[in-house]
Structure formats: structure tokens, C-alpha cells
Amino acid sequence: MATMREVAARAGVSIATVSFVVNGSRSVSAGVHRRVTDAMGELGYTNNVVARALASKRTRIIALLFPALEQRLGGIALHMFMNAATRASELGYHLVLWPTGQTDDDVRELVSGRLFDGVLVMEVQLRDSRVEALLELGLPFVSMGRTSQNDRVPYVDMDFEEAVEQGLDHLQSLGHRSIGLVLEDFAGTPIVGYGPTARTEEAFRTSIARRGLRSAIVTSGQSAAGGRQAARELVESLPDVTGVLMLKDDATGGLQSGLAESGREVPRDVSVVLLASSTAAGAATEPAMTTLNAPGAEMARLAVEALVARLDAGAGAAGAAGDGTDAGTGADAAAELTQVLLPCVLHVAGSSAPAPAPRAS
Amino acid sequence: MATMREVAARAGVSIATVSFVVNGSRSVSAGVHRRVTDAMGELGYTNNVVARALASKRTRIIALLFPALEQRLGGIALHMFMNAATRASELGYHLVLWPTGQTDDDVRELVSGRLFDGVLVMEVQLRDSRVEALLELGLPFVSMGRTSQNDRVPYVDMDFEEAVEQGLDHLQSLGHRSIGLVLEDFAGTPIVGYGPTARTEEAFRTSIARRGLRSAIVTSGQSAAGGRQAARELVESLPDVTGVLMLKDDATGGLQSGLAESGREVPRDVSVVLLASSTAAGAATEPAMTTLNAPGAEMARLAVEALVARLDAGAGAAGAAGDGTDAGTGADAAAELTQVLLPCVLHVAGSSAPAPAPRAS
DNA sequence: ATGAAAGCGCTAACAG
DNA sequence: CTGTTAGCGCTTTCAT
Numbered sequence: 001m002a003t004m005r006e007v008a009a010r011a012g013v014s015i016a017t018v019s020f021v022v023n024g025s026r027s028v029s030a031g032v033h034r035r036v037t038d039a040m041g042e043l044g045y046t047n048n049v050v051a052r053a054l055a056s057k058r059t060r061i062i063a064l065l066f067p068a069l070e071q072r073l074g075g076i077a078l079h080m081f082m083n084a085a086t087r088a089s090e091l092g093y094h095l096v097l098w099p100t101g102q103t104d105d106d107v108r109e110l111v112s113g114r115l116f117d118g119v120l121v122m123e124v125q126l127r128d129s130r131v132e133a134l135l136e137l138g139l140p141f142v143s144m145g146r147t148s149q150n151d152r153v154p155y156v157d158m159d160f161e162e163a164v165e166q167g168l169d170h171l172q173s174l175g176h177r178s179i180g181l182v183l184e185d186f187a188g189t190p191i192v193g194y195g196p197t198a199r200t201e202e203a204f205r206t207s208i209a210r211r212g213l214r215s216a217i218v219t220s221g222q223s224a225a226g227g228r229q230a231a232r233e234l235v236e237s238l239p240d241v242t243g244v245l246m247l248k249d250d251a252t253g254g255l256q257s258g259l260a261e262s263g264r265e266v267p268r269d270v271s272v273v274l275l276a277s278s279t280a281a282g283a284a285t286e287p288a289m290t291t292l293n294a295p296g297a298e299m300a301r302l303a304v305e306a307l308v309a310r311l312d313a314g315a316g317a318a319g320a321a322g323d324g325t326d327a328g329t330g331a332d333a334a335a336e337l338t339q340v341l342l343p344c345v346l347h348v349a350g351s352s353a354p355a356p357a358p359r360a361s
Numbered sequence: 362m363a364t365m366r367e368v369a370a371r372a373g374v375s376i377a378t379v380s381f382v383v384n385g386s387r388s389v390s391a392g393v394h395r396r397v398t399d400a401m402g403e404l405g406y407t408n409n410v411v412a413r414a415l416a417s418k419r420t421r422i423i424a425l426l427f428p429a430l431e432q433r434l435g436g437i438a439l440h441m442f443m444n445a446a447t448r449a450s451e452l453g454y455h456l457v458l459w460p461t462g463q464t465d466d467d468v469r470e471l472v473s474g475r476l477f478d479g480v481l482v483m484e485v486q487l488r489d490s491r492v493e494a495l496l497e498l499g500l501p502f503v504s505m506g507r508t509s510q511n512d513r514v515p516y517v518d519m520d521f522e523e524a525v526e527q528g529l530d531h532l533q534s535l536g537h538r539s540i541g542l543v544l545e546d547f548a549g550t551p552i553v554g555y556g557p558t559a560r561t562e563e564a565f566r567t568s569i570a571r572r573g574l575r576s577a578i579v580t581s582g583q584s585a586a587g588g589r590q591a592a593r594e595l596v597e598s599l600p601d602v603t604g605v606l607m608l609k610d611d612a613t614g615g616l617q618s619g620l621a622e623s624g625r626e627v628p629r630d631v632s633v634v635l636l637a638s639s640t641a642a643g644a645a646t647e648p649a650m651t652t653l654n655a656p657g658a659e660m661a662r663l664a665v666e667a668l669v670a671r672l673d674a675g676a677g678a679a680g681a682a683g684d685g686t687d688a689g690t691g692a693d694a695a696a697e698l699t700q701v702l703l704p705c706v707l708h709v710a711g712s713s714a715p716a717p718a719p720r721a722s
Numbered sequence: 723a724t725g726a727a728a729g730c731g732c733t734a735a736c737a738g
Numbered sequence: 739c740t741g742t743t744a745g746c747g748c749t750t751t752c753a754t
Contacts, residue, residue, distance in 0.1 A: 001475065003731060014741045019733060029739060046473035050414045051731035054746050059411060061457070068447055078439040085458035086429055094457045094476065096422075097446035112407035114362065115455065223644035250645060253614060257647035283584035284611060284645065286618035364747055375725045380749060390723060412747035415730050725754075730747105737742075 002043035011039035022047055061094045062307060063110060064120045065130060068099035072189075073123070074250065075278060076296035080122060080144065083300040091308045093117075102190070104133035111137050118307045120144060120300075124155075126193035140314065142307045142338065144299050145195055152337065154310070156303045158276060159341035160199035163292050166346055167245045167273045168207055170290065174271050176243030178214040180234040182255065184248045185219035185226065196276060200247055214238065220251045227251030231258025242270055249277040252285045267349070279347045292344035299342055306338035363404035372400035383408055422455045423668060424471060425481045426491060429460035433550075434484070435611065436639060437657035441483060441505065444661035452669045454478075463551070465494035472498050479668045481505060481661075485516075487554035501675065503668045503699065505660050506556055513698065515671070517664045519637060520702035521560035524653050527707055528606045528634045529568055531651070535632050537604030539575040541595040543616065545609045546580035546587065557637060561608055575599065581612045588612030592619025603631055610638040613646045628710070640708045653705035660703055667699035 004022070008015040013032055020026040021036045028036070039045070053059040064084055066073070081097065088095040096116070100106040107130050110116065119141040121130055126148040134141045135153065143155040171179055181204045183197050201217065208215045216238035220230035230251065234241055235258075246255065252274065256266050264270050267287065274282050274291040282291035365383070369376040374393055381387040382397045389397070400406070414420040425445055427434070442458065449456040457477070461467040468491050471477065480502040482491055487509040495502045496514065504516040532540055542565045544558050562578065569576045577599035581591035591612065595602055596619075607616065613635065617627050625631050628648065635643050635652040643652035 005731075015732080016734085016742075017740060020740085023733085025733085027739075032740080046475075048731050049474040049476045050411060050420060051746090052733075053411045054415050054748090055731075055733040057733095057746075064458075066443065066446075068443075073439060073443070075436065075439070078434060078436070078442070081439070081442050081458060082427065082429075082434070082460070085427075086460045089460055094459075096455045096457050097425075097442060098455075099443070099447045099450055113410040114407075115410045223641060224647040224649060225644065228647065250641065253645050253647045280584060280611065283586065284614050286585040286589065286614045288585060366747075376748080377726075377750080378724060381724085384749085386749085388723075393724080409747050412730090413749075415732090416747075416749040418730075418749095723754100726752090728749105728751090730749085733744105733746085735742105735744085738740085 001048075002040075002045040003048070004045070007036065007039045007043055007045050010043060011035040058311070059115055059117055060092060061096055061116055062088060062118045062120060062304070062311075063096045063098045063116045065098050065100045065107070065110075065122065067123050068101055072191075075281065076276075076294050077122070079296040080300040083297040084120060084304050087301040087304040088308070091304065093304075093308060095120075095304075100130055102129065104129040106130075107133040108137070111139050117311050118142075120303050120307060124195070125191070126195050126198060140307065140310050142303045142310075144303050147195075148193070150339065154306060154338045156299045156306065156338070156340045156342065158196070158294055158299065159343050160196060160276075161203040162341070163275055163344040164200060164203040164207055164245065166344065167275055167292055168204075168211065168213075170273060170346060170348075171243035171245070171271055172211065172213070174243070176271060178238060178240045179208065179243040179245065180215065180238055180241045181217045182227075182230050182234065182244060182246040182248060182251075183217065183219050185221045187219075187221075197247065200275065204245065214240070216241065220246075220248050220255070223250055224254030224257070227254025227256075228258035228261070229254075231255050232261070235259070235262050235264070244270060244272045245275055246272060247275045249274050249281040249291075252281070252289060256285055276344060282347065282349060288349040290349045291347045293347055294344060295342040302338075302340060302342070306340075309338075362409075363401075363406040364409070365406070368397065368400045368404055368406050371404060372396040419672075420476055420478055421453060422457055422477055423449060423479045423481060423665070423672075424457045424459045424477045426459050426461045426468070426471075426483065428484050429462055433552075436642065437637075437655045438483070440657040441661040444658040445481060445665050448662040448665040449669070452665065454665075454669060456665075461491055463490065465490040467491075468494040469498070472500050478672050479503075481664050481668060485556070486552070487556050487559060501668065501671050503664045503671075505664050508556075509554070511700065515667055515699045517660045517667065517699070517701045517703065519557070519655055519660065520704050521557060521637075522564040523702070524636055524705040525561055525564040525568055525606065527705065528636060528653055529565075529572065529574075531634060531707060531709075532604035532606070532632055533572065533574070535604070537632060539599060539601045540569065540604040540606065541576065541599055541602045542578045543588075543591050543595065543605060543607040543609060543612075544578065544580050546582045548580075548582075558608065561636065565606065575601070577602065581607075581609050581616070584611055585615030585618070588615025588617075589619035589622070590615070592616050593622070596620065596623050596625070605631060605633045606636055607633060608636045610635050610642040610652075613642070613650060617646055637705060643708065643710060649710040651710045652708045654708055655705060656703040663699075663701060663703070667701075670699075 004015050004018045008018045021028050021033050085095040122144040124143050124145040128147050131147055143153055146155040146157045218230050218233040220226045266272055272289050274289050276294040277291045278293050282289040365376050365379045369379045382389050382394055446456040483505040485504050485506040489508050492508055504514055507516040507518045579591050579594040581587045627633055633650050635650050637655040638652045639654050643650040
């Protein structure tokens, strides 16, 4: 592993010059540039990331915080992981997967190693101590999902209100006037205020009232068994139900068979739309279900972009967490705060692939 | 952010002493130890990971290589990500998610930054250029899954032969004598020799012959539609089929309805066992299916442990990739080669949670 | 048991 | 446009 010093010697230039051509940080005459490049090639030189990080105080590593609880994470989390890693890689960054509990200790521990230039948080709750800690510590971060208090928090999230509108529009356009909402049942879990559920429920109530439709809201437990139970409850509380919006896509098989118990066939008698799901999940049942696809991949990519933009911008200015007085108050107030809500994409069962999600700004 | 120098000053000792107490690398008298600890507490000192990495030539960062192709990755990949990250974190390491194409360029690029002490590879193919490159580069790594040529490759994989035995045992114990195998259809993908499929198919053929059973093998495309088509083909080529082993768990709904088309109900007329799947996937259909749960989480944890063990062992000895003569030949031949096959755990539909997987050694 | 000092490989002023 | 030089914060012999 050749060092810069060796390259410099071989090219007959100073080590600084080599650094400049490696980083493009300053212009170098064609001849010298050529000699340096050649020397690097002959020696098989590659930049030592660690040394660079130490000297420049930027590691080009970002962390993705995920809840170590794990059980609730599904296919869209996987997409987020992969897309965040891929986008980061494209932008010249590394993505570290960092498990967090519900305490903010993990966050403090994480920041203290000074290994990360910035952080991405996922599965944020309406009240999230990780976000609070990050804010307090002044470490640059972007939230995927959002708390209920988002004045100064950069976030990328799904637009649940819009998704509910789309779902109800679709159902109403099919002629349905009596619509059920199936939410996840958090009984027995430590989860209190889960943003997606809370926002969806509120949007649903509001929109149903505005539209003058009949409705019922039920919750569903895990898997098919949970879905069947939910179907029973739904049919009981709203006997003339013909449309369903469902926010839990691992219970679809059960929903179908639960509805079938009372003679209701999907989609003949009841239309179902899976909220914040995926075409694949919709296609898992027979017949396939219509879905509003969660923009998980886009969220991840956008979040990485927003974070990296902020980091690369801050490169010229003062480094973030100053050890003192006014970290995070006025200094970076000028930096624009990314706050994006991404829409779901409707995929009607049986039709071909959905159009790509538009990029919000 | 206090530095070691500041701590040393405050404790009235040398910087070296501070380093010793921080790393426990040498014994320090109780009094001094105390003073240093206090100083660290008062200053809120935390070790700078980057500086440590530069000086010690060990970053304590490992990379997890995953195929950027992404589409085929499912729930078990998610478990691998999370568990690898969690175990790494427990062992004091960081886990970077690194997307790779099918070329080995990515691997060479990755090694050259000297950011990683070691590497984990997942979704390895029977012939995998990433593994070859890693071997050649001499970077410590552990493979999750295995190529067809594994003399010197440390790996952790699922025991497909054993899984097929378990599945057939189960089916046979239920009285079935005519059994179908459903594999993934790779037509239209660049995948040639996919280990899981190839190993399962071979084990199936062998075992079926030994047991003297009737059988048929079909492939299934994506989702419910693919599963239904597979069911049709299966029924056609093996009309008296009463048992099915299935290696593709996103097509289960379709398999059921496909079988139903010809009047065969699951589980009344046909028993289905999902291979290398999960209880959750089995519970997605109504009624639930029996599964042989893939040990994805255990694989990830074991792989991390094996890799870290190797790294921590090599700490005393010579650093891996020497720049010269005999890197990787005799030097570390003494280090034991981890090669583990983990069994699936049978979860019979309707029963309670499966027993935890035993740890192979 | 503790300290002094020489780097690890690179970046980024500051000179020239 | 190019070179000099002083660190970045820590680990690690080698003395003491």
C-alpha cells in the first residue's frame, strides 16, 4: 500500500501536490498532474480514508439508526437500508447500520466516537428521544418519518394525509360509500404514538366526515389470524361495508378469508386498498390487491441526499458541533431545512407497473 | 471534545498512561487509574475512533456486501442486516452496508480505502467473483452462503440437505408418498447457479430416490400469479401429489389458489412445507402453512462472531495483507477455518413458536 | 509502573 | 502553481 509520500517521491513533487491532485482541491499544471497520476498508477496508490478523516475532520461516514426491536420492520425497511446504502455510496459516503434502543444513550454513545459526520434516523415516533438527543447534540441529521414537533427537524416522510385521500378517491370512484379502515393493533407493544397510524387515522376521520361517508375503524393483530379477526369486527360494526383501507400488509390473506366467512368476496363485494404497502405485498394474495406503494426507496435516497448536501455545504463553514456557546442556534439557520412529504403511488390490482413517484422539492 | 492530552494534563500523568487505562493495554496503579478515570469523567472524554484507527491500523469497522440488484432480497435479508449490525455493535465493531455489482471491481475499490478490517459477503453464488477477489486480496472475510469451491473459505450457510430431509420426513410422517418441489424460476434474471436452489434440488432428487417416493419439480415465478401457475404445472405432472416442498415464499397464496382450482385444498388434500422461510411468511396465508425457518439471524450473528474472532486474533500477529511475499499462505493457516451449516427449524402450522436453533460449532 | 517520543498518512494553512 | 510545515489524536516501542 503505497503512501502519498512515496507517490510524491516517485513523481518528483511534494506531498502537498499529490494531495491536491488526489482531491482536486487546487489546480495543478498538466505536466505535474500527469506525472503524479502516472506515479499513482504505477504504485497502485489509493487514498487512506482513515488518515484523510483524521486530518480533515470529516469521515464521510453516516449512520443509519434503526430500532433494535426489529420485529415490526418489514419489506420497506429493507428497501430503505439498501437504498440509503446505495445512494450514500454513490455520493462517496459510507453507511453504518446502528441499532438503537428506546433510550437516547445509544445516540450519545454514537456521537461521542466522532466517527460519523451525520445521522439518519428511521421509524421515528411522534415523541422520539433519539431525535431530541440529536437536536441537542447538534449532530447533523435527517429524520425518516417525523415527530409531532418538527420546527427545526429536517425530515423526509410519507404523506399519509394524501395517501388517505388517494385511497378514498379510488374507493369512491368505484362507487363505495361505506368504508372501513384497518390499522395495526399495538396492544402488547411498547409503542404509544406511532406516526403513520396516528396520522392515517386522523386523516381518515377528517376525510370521511368531509365526504359524508359511512365508516368504521378496527385494528388488526399479526398475520392472517389478525386480519381475519379484523374482518369480523369490521363486518360487525359496518355491515354494509364495501370498501377497505388497510395499513397492515401482513394480514391481507386473513382479511380476505375473514370477509369470505360472511360471504363477502374480494374484489367482487369488497374493494381493498393497501396503504403504505408495495405492489409485491398486494400481489401476495389471490386475487391481488390494489396498493398505495410506500415511497421507502425514495425516502431513503432523498434523506441521504439531504444529509450529504448539508455535510458538504458545512465543509467550507465551521464544523458542526462546536464545543461551546451557541452550537446549532444561529450559525446554520441559513442552511435550508429539508422537509419533504412523499406521496404513495397507486397501483391498481391487475394493472401493470405503477408510474415512478414524483420528486417533491 | 476533550483529547487525551487534556485528560493527561488534568490527571497529572503522561498521555501514554491515559492510553493504557483507556485500552486496558497495561496495568496501572490504582491511584493513577483513579485519577485518570476522574479526569476523563470531569472532561467528558471519549476516545476518538479515527485517531485510534490511524495509529493502531485497525478501524473496527467491517463491511457487509450485498447485491445491489436488490429485487430478490426478502425478509431474511432484512434479518441478516439487522442482526449483523447488532452483533457487530455488541462486539465493539461498526457494520457498513456496501452495495456490490456482479463485478469484483467494487470489492477492490472497497479494500483499497483501508477502511475495513474485514468483510461479510451475503447472497454468494456458486461461482462468485467477490469471493475470489476477497481471497486474492487477502482481506479477512466470512461468507454467508457458499460457493461450490470452499476449501479455504470461511462460511456460514443454511443446511439445505438437512432441510430437505426434515421437510420430507415431515411430509412422509403425514403419510404422503407423492411429493412436489417448487423452486424459484430464474428465467429472465442474470442468475445462473444459485446455491440454495441448486443444493435443494439435488438433495431433493437424492432423497426422493432413496425414499422411493414419487415426485415432480416445477419452478414458480413472482408472487401469487407465479405460484398459481406452478400449482397447475405440478398437478399436471404429478396428479396424485399430496405433499409440496416450496422454496419460494412470496408465491404461497397463488399456490393455494392454484391447487384449489383443481379441487385440492390445503391442508385437507395437500400438505405444504415452506423451505428456508419464516413463521411469519407461513402465517400470511389462510390457513397458515408449515415452515422450515431459515436461520438468517443466527447466520448473521455467527458470521460476525467468526469474523471478529479472526480479526481480534490477528491483532497480536502480523496484520493481514502484507504488501508482499506470502500473504495468506502459511501465516494464518493455523487460524481455524469456520465452516458452519445451520439447520432450519420446523414450525408446524398452528403450533406455537418453534424452538430456537441449536448452535453448530 | 510510568514517561518520552516517534510516528500512523494525510490535509491545509502559509510561504514562495 | 508548488513546496514547507505543523498538526489531526492516538498507539506503541523503548527507556526509566
